[in-house]
Amino acid sequence: MYTIGQVSEMFNIPISTLRYYDKEGFFPNLKRVSGIRRFNKNDIEALKVIECLKESGLKLKDIKQFIKWATKGSSTYKNRKELFEKRKKVVAQEIKNLQKTLNILEYKCWYYDKAIKDGTEDKIYKMLPNKLPTKIQKLYDSFH
């Protein structure tokens, strides 16, 4: 149905990436006509699944596993759910970590903003760690 160039355009994915996915076995039934790849509906579906799972932050390795399970049918619903549950926990933790990072960064921005206004960092050191503005104190506490 489609050549690799057409698929590349449709999905806005580099041709080299599609070939790479193919080499990695993500299109198990991809046909060839005199050596040239022909992507049919199934292959396109597979690609959509890859894109979707990538969006949920899965590694290619996990996606490969998922595809294996998916082709095995309803007996693997549980495995697939567990895969997503695990990933969900990791992502939730990542968000927490980034939230902490963001607190650090907000503190740093406040810090240098004040240093610019004061012309020095010395005044801030005299405020630490107990005389900061309430809002900043909260940030500061959140990572100390």
Add this chain to the structure above:
Amino acid sequence: MYTIGQVSEMFNIPISTLRYYDKEGFFPNLKRVSGIRRFNKNDIEALKVIECLKESGLKLKDIKQFIKWATKGSSTYKNRKELFEKRKKVVAQEIKNLQKTLNILEYKCWYYDKAIKDGTEDKIYKMLPNKLPTKIQKLYDSFH
């Protein structure tokens, strides 16, 4: 004051990593006694700064730049603030992306939970995209 092995223990950082940081120039004034590294207070401080900036998600390259600015004194407050402002924006965006990812994952978990209960995915397909439970509908909409 300290050997590399002691610093490694104190900070729980592999020796190889400390040597790597040194090679990369993160301890500009690190002393040697007959070839052997001696970490003094300043070097320890530098390491603390590295650790802290790493926690805020900066790349080593940016940390290097930051240290250069820091040694230049108060004339570089603005540069340093901009560095953190930039990083803040990136992290805020990352959190948003991960939040979307989490929505996808929560939907997937619901999906397979239901598939397990029903014994099939077919029922879900008949609900799509308009007859999902309200809560799930919200998740679904958030990434479609």
Add this chain to the structure above:
DNA sequence: TTAATACCTAAACCTAACTTTATGTCAAGG
């Protein structure tokens, strides 16, 4: 007929932040 275009492969290259390996020095302890 020749040139452009689209496809093919294998293999090398890329990035970041380390880690591992191979080899060597040096001091202390048994």
Add this chain to the structure above:
DNA sequence: CCTTGACATAAAGTTAGGTTTAGGTATTAA
């Protein structure tokens, strides 16, 4: 005297997820 342990170096290896390169085939348009 010899071995163990802590230190040193340079250079190669690791990881993921591709990208780039070099070289080749096949069709089509001028």
